[in-house]
Amino acid sequence: xxxxxxxxxxxxxxxxxxxxxxxxxxxxxxxxxxxxxxxxxxxxxxxxxxxxxxxxxxxxxxxxxxxxxxxxxxxxxxxxxxxxxxxxxxxxxxxxxxxxxxxxxxxxxxxxxxxxxxxxxxxxxxxxxxxxxxxxxxxxxxxxxxxxxxxxxxxxxxxxxxxxxxxxxxxxxxxxxxxxxxxxxxxxxxxxxxxxxxxxxxxxxxxxxxxxxxxxxxxxxxxxxxxxxxxxxxxxxxxxxxxxxxxxxxxxxxxxxxxxxxxxxxxxxxxxxxxxxxxxxxxxxxxxxxxxxxxxxxxxxxxxxxxxxxxxxxxxxxxxxxxxxxxxxxxxxxxxxxxxxxxxxxxxxxxxxxxxxxxxxxxxxxxxxxxxxxxxxxxxxxxxxxxxxxxxxxxxxxxxxxxxxxxxxxxxxxxxxxxxxxxxxxxxxxxxxxxxxxxxxxxx
Amino acid sequence: xxxxxxxxxxxxxxxxxxxxxxxxxxxxxxxxxxxxxxxxxxxxxxxxxxxxxxxxxxxxxxxxxxxxxxxxxxxxxxxxxxxxxxxxxxxxxxxxxxxxxxxxxxxxxxxxxxxxxxxxxxxxxxxxxxxxxxxxxxxxxxxxxxxxxxxxxxxxxxxxxxxxxxxx
Numbered sequence: 246x247x248x249x250x251x252x253x254x255x256x257x258x259x260x261x262x263x264x265x266x267x268x269x270x271x272x273x274x275x276x277x278x279x280x281x282x283x284x285x286x287x288x289x290x291x292x293x294x295x296x297x298x299x300x301x302x303x304x305x306x307x308x309x310x311x312x313x314x315x316x317x318x319x320x321x322x323x324x325x326x327x328x329x330x331x332x333x334x335x336x337x338x339x340x341x342x343x344x345x346x347x348x349x350x351x352x353x354x355x356x357x358x359x360x361x362x363x364x365x366x367x368x369x370x371x372x373x374x375x376x377x378x379x380x381x382x383x384x385x386x387x388x389x390x391x392x393x394x395x396x397x398x399x400x401x402x403x404x405x406x407x408x409x410x411x412x413x414x415x416x417x418x419x420x421x422x423x424x425x426x427x428x429x430x431x432x433x434x435x436x437x438x439x440x441x442x443x444x445x446x447x448x449x450x451x452x453x454x455x456x457x458x459x460x461x462x463x464x465x466x467x468x469x470x471x472x473x474x475x476x477x478x479x480x481x482x483x484x485x486x487x488x489x490x491x492x493x494x495x496x497x498x499x500x501x502x503x504x505x506x507x508x509x510x511x512x513x514x515x516x517x518x519x520x521x522x523x524x525x526x527x528x529x530x531x532x533x534x535x536x537x538x539x540x541x542x543x544x545x546x547x548x549x550x551x552x553x554x555x556x557x558x559x560x561x562x563x564x565x566x567x568x569x570x571x572x573x574x575x576x577x578x579x580x581x582x583x584x585x586x587x588x589x590x591x592x593x594x595x596x597x598x599x600x601x602x603x604x605x606x607x608x609x610x611x612x613x614x615x616x617x618x619x620x621x622x623x624x625x626x627x628x629x630x631x632x633x634x635x636x637x638x639x640x641x642x643x644x645x646x647x648x649x650x651x652x653x654x655x656x657x658x659x660x661x662x663x664x665x666x667x668x669x670x671x672x673x674x675x676x677x678x679x680x681x682x683x684x685x686x687x688x689x
Numbered sequence: 690x691x692x693x694x695x696x697x698x699x700x701x702x703x704x705x706x707x708x709x710x711x712x713x714x715x716x717x718x719x720x721x722x723x724x725x726x727x728x729x730x731x732x733x734x735x736x737x738x739x740x741x742x743x744x745x746x747x748x749x750x751x752x753x754x755x756x757x758x759x760x761x762x763x764x765x766x767x768x769x770x771x772x773x774x775x776x777x778x779x780x781x782x783x784x785x786x787x788x789x790x791x792x793x794x795x796x797x798x799x800x801x802x803x804x805x806x807x808x809x810x811x812x813x814x815x816x817x818x819x820x821x822x823x824x825x826x827x828x829x830x831x832x833x834x835x836x837x838x839x840x841x842x843x844x845x846x847x848x849x850x851x852x853x854x855x856x857x
Contacts, residue, residue, distance in 0.1 A: 271774040285782035292786030300793045304800030309813040320733055327726050335719045338765050342710060393813040622813035673765045680757045684729050684750040689743075 280667045284674050291678050294637060298630045298685065309622035313687055315500050316627060317376050323687035326369050330676045333362035337669040344662040352657035352665065359672065360649045363642055370639050377628075381609070381619055384632040390616060391624040395487075395494040400474040402618045403493065407466045410615060414459040462615060465608070468593035469493060469601070488512070494620035496601045497608045509598060520591045523584055530581040537574040544570060634682055641675045710767070718764045722757055729753045 271278055302310055313320060340355030377383075381390030392399045476489035488508035495504055544567050551559045601608070609617055621627070648668045655661055731737055732746040739745035763769045768779070804812065 271777075272772050273774065281778045285778050288779075288782045289786045289789065292789050296786075296790035296793045299790065300797050300800070304797050306804075306812045306814075307801075320730065324726060324730055328723065331719060331722045331726070334761060334765050335715055338710075338715055339712060342712065342715075393811070395814055620814070624813075626813075670766055673761050676765075677758050677761050680761070681754050683726075684754055688729060688733050688750055689747060 274663060276663060276667050277670070280670055284670065287674060291637075291681075294634050295681060295685065298634060301626055301630055302689070305623040305626060311621050311624055311627050312501055315621060316382060316624065316631075317380055318373075318687055320687045322369060322373060323683050326366055327679060327683045329362050329366045329369070330679050333359045333366070334673050334676045336362065337665070337672050340657070341662060341665045341669050344657045344665050345659055347659045349657045349661075353653065356649060356653055356657065356665065360646060360653065363646045363649065363672075367639060367642055367646070370635065370642075374632075379613075381616060382621075382624070382628055384628050389625065389628060390619050391628060392494075392618050392620050393622055393625055395490040395620040397474065397477055397490070399618060399620060400470060400477060400490055400493060403497065404466065404470045404474060406615070406617050407462050407470060411459055411462050411466070414456060414462070418456065418459070458612065458614070461612065464593065464597060468590060468597045469496065471590065472594050484508075485512075495607075496604070497617045498610075498619035498621070499605075499607045500621065509602065513595065513598065516591050516595055520588060520595065523588050523591070527581060527584050527588060530577055530584060533577050534574060534581065537570060537577060541567065541570045541574070631686060634686070638675070638678055638682060641678070645672050645675055710764075710770075714764065718760055721760055725753050725757050725760075 273281075336355045336358040340352045340359065343349075343355060344352035378388075381388075383389040392402065470493065473489045473493035477486045480486050480489070485508075488505055489512075491503075491505045492509060492512070544563055548560065548563045548567065551563055604611055609615060609619060645668065648671065652661075652664045652668060655664065657665060729750045732739075732750055737746065762779075768775050
């Protein structure tokens with residue numbers, strides 16, 4: 246296709262000699278033609294990716310696509326990378342100019358500058374990727390911590406993750422105690438003869454001194470997640486159900502402009518009222534308990550009297566009464582325990598929530614190792630498209646850098662200018678793709 | 690053999706149009722690109738007057754991007770000084786990519802206009818205003834939202850049952 250072969254001089258005397266002359270169908274070298282053909286397929290490749298992104302971006306449920314700040318995208322960094330790529334486009338084109346003028350030294354310097362700028366771009370990209378990863382934003386499960394909906398599944402995922410964390414911490418504490426325990430036991434052996442009791446005694450690690458982080462995780466589990474899950478499962482009020490889940494999600498990973506402030510306020514007054522009610526109930530129950538104790542003491546004294554008087558009938562009756570009294574006091578004690586548990590949960594919630602409201606960046610940011618599931622509506626789709634498009638672009642940048650590295654040792658004079666021209670064309674195309682990706686990803 | 694030959698016109702070409710380009714021109718294009726980048730950056734600043742209608746910003750940014758792309762192609766990729774073959778190679782590819790994006794548009798329309806039951810179940814939450822907070826502010830005539838709400842009710846019934854079985 247590129248070089249058509251034409252018979253120019255046909256020997257009519259039958260010597261069978263065909264003299265062929267080269268006539269290119271397009272007035273450009275083969276290498277450049279191939280590169281342009283490749284670039285035209287690349288246009289379609291990236292148009293497909295960008296088109297799919299636009300479909301998914303604008304087809305997402307209205308108002309759900311994450312804002313750049315919700316997924317830790319910083320416009321300034323994106324703009325800086327745009328600037329870096331534009332600069333590198335200029336340097337490579339200046340390198341080509343220098344090569345055409347046979348100034349191979351200057352051309353090499355420009356090429357080196359382009360190479361370094363490309364590396365800078367990839368470095369910035371790596372920093373950006375790392376910041377996503379550190380926030381639990383990955384393109385795929387199981388590493389991705391993103392949940393599209395704040396529903397009961399989400400709340401139970403938070404509970405499971407907390408349980409996992411607490412179990413791991415406990416195991417760590419126990420293994421730490423196990424390593425220190427034998428030493429302590431040895432010291433005891435040396436100091437005094439071991440008694441049977443000391444040997445049989447459970448190790449101190451059975452009740453590990455909870456690390457502050459473990460204690461915090463337990464607080465979250467008992468006072469926030471329990472509340473969110475039970476409210477979401479049992480409340481009759483639909484708005485309250487979703488509000489509890491939204492509040493949980495917001496405290497873990499606050500999304501811009503999504504603070505359920507009114508709900509928290511309402512819920513706080515509700516909890517305070519209920520706590521006051523429970524306090525009254527507990528007082529009543531305690532009074533009941535005291536009354537029952539008094540009655541039992543009375544019955545007991547009556548019983549001893551009956552015993553000394555040897556009144557068999559009265560004794561039997563008193564025993565029955567005593568048994569009934571013990572039963573009812575047990576019932577009261579049970580009720581009191583359950584009321585006290587609920588009081589504890591509510592008091593804990595009322596203490597925890599103002600603290601959480603103070604957190605500016607959410608639990609996950611302040612307590613990094615907890616790595617709780619985060620709720621970003623359409624976040625998974627966002628992560629897929631973001632990493633796919635920037636990843637393919639970064640691969641193209643890396644390939645360009647490889648090409649630069651390969652031609653860097655060559656003599657870049659006018660005879661080799663086509664090398665710079667072709668790699669330069671490719672590099673400009675990579676820049677061109679970023680020109681579209683930057684506003685689409687960082688500014689839309 | 691062909692490659693040897695093919696280099697020749699390239700060289701001739703390279704020498705022949707030596708008059709084009711020039712550092713000054715490239716610097717000018719570079720400055721234009723920087724200015725255009727800051728123009729698209731301007732759309733997210735507080736001074737941008739169309740924050741209420743984001744579509745204006747999107748169209749503006751895409752126009753700016755197309756301008757930048759044209760600048761890069763015309764000057765940095767030397768298309769301004771190339772022969773007519775440039776149209777053969779670039780226009781069909783550009784048309785194909787435009788068709789590709791247009792072919793995806795029915796999907797966009799379809800997805801925005803109606804939700805399938807299945808998609809609704811797994812769809813992301815709408816913004817917080819829809820739940821609880823400012824429920825009355827939400828446009829109740831929007832039948833899509835209504836559908837969503839109805840669905841929410843169904844689902845919360847389900848989750849209630851689920852919670853009760855869990856609780857007992």
